[in-house]
Amino acid sequence: MKSFASDNYAGAIPEVIEALVAENKSHKPAYGNDSTTKLLEDTLSSLLEIPFKMHLVFNGTGANLFGLSCTILPYSAILCAETAHIYVDESTAPETLMGCRLIPLSVDDRGKLTMDVITRSIKRQGDLHHPQATTLSIAQPTEYGTLYTLEELQQIRAITAQHGILLHIDGARIFTAATALGCELKDIIVASGADVISIGGTKAGMLYGEAVLILNQKCMEHSSFLHKRSMQLASKNRFIAAQFLALLQHWKTYSATAINKTKQLEELLKKYASIKLTKPVEANAIFARFPPSWIKPLQEIASFYIWEEASHEVRLMCSFDTTEEELERFDKKLAQLNKDSVISNS
Structure with missing residues (x-):
């Protein structure tokens, strides 16, 4: 029986299975030091035409927590929607791994954060008695399946830039968002000016795997160490990369x-x-x-x-x-x- 419960109930697209079978025929270096991972990096670089550092991870929770960990300090607070996956559906993993405060913000009747709510939530900056908001995390699409337009993403970026806040995008369904908006992945990334974004593979037709793109040079400095620390560095990284290469074509x-x-x-x-x-x-x-x-x-x-x-x-x-x-x-x-x-x- 098929399901309407979630797109992660579905299996994998045929092209992903074929890519895994082909990848399985040879030995290659571990931990991402392989030609398949390099080809994925080159392919994404051609598509996006902007500098980034790529890390492949096993799942969505890992993608969110690892990606966010690249944006925070020990006294940080992460602003997010009250419906956000990191706040509602990832148990206590965010607090356990990152050790910082999650501050939930109210959403409108479409499940989106408004510019006014975001602006009002950035307060007491520099006050040592208050957790310091260093990152805003949004989902595209939202948990209610609604979309931030490219113009809204630009407005959010303007607010975060004005206040020196980093922007993280949970892109577990980013391919669906791009299709619904009639745009390319590049358009979403450029419009948002995201510092860190996850590119969801599992819900789009892979067996497992997500890509975390670090676009902020400062966030790249320790990302390799944080990737390992988060227990999301795959020994056989190439099997995630092979799936993404197939997915990017289809x-x-x-x-x-x-x-x-x-x-x-x-x-x-x-x-x-x-x-x-x-x-x-x-x-x-x-x-x-x-x-x-x-x-x-x-x-x-x-x-x-x-x-x-x-x-x-x-x-x-x-x-x-x-x-x-x-x-x-x-x-x-x-x-x-x-x-x-x-x-x-x-």
Whole structure:
């Protein structure tokens, strides 16, 4: 059974599997000192046309914590959305590894940080009694699947630059964001002026792996040591690199599929008056309130997360391998539940 729970429930795109099989035929140096990792660095350099230092890691939590660790001091505070993955879904790993304060900021009804909220959160700079905000972390897309436009990213960069704050971007679904915005990865990085950004591979169709790009020269100084310290340096680094090389050739096709299927699912849900969308559908996530009695029967057709139990808000996500047949099966169950509700209320 396929799932609407998360795009990390999906397997890998065929090209990634083929790349791993091909990579497995030879011996190469460990810890990133191999020709495949070098080819990935060169490929990204050609695509981005800006200087960076690349580190490959195993997972999203590792990407966030390692990347952020390159931006902080022992007395730092990291500003983030109250919905941020590092604040809500990474347990106590941020505090354990980084040893600094996370300060959650309120988001608007689209799940985004506003310029006013960001500006007001940067305070008591230079006050030794207060944790010093050194980094702002945002997600693109947000945890609600909404997007910062390129213009909004520029505005955020202007605020952080004005106050001497570094900018970190959690790009676990950055390929989906680029497709939804109709732009290239380079456009997001340049517009944001990010100091550190993660490029998510797992949710885009790799078996595992993320890339952390350090774009700030100061943050590069100790990044290799912090990479090792974070326990995210892979001995067989080339197997992450090989996956990324395959993904970079095909991400536009696969992320477009995920977004198109999400839009189709959105239209299916809109047919039913009992279902209320709670957030704009901008990438490959849908947030909606379902009738409570519908949730369990629908989860038997395709699993999905209950996001907010009190309001019966759920999250549905499509992946690169979501099919028409799966949408039709889900819609058939919706129609049945809707019909039963009409009969019971008549």
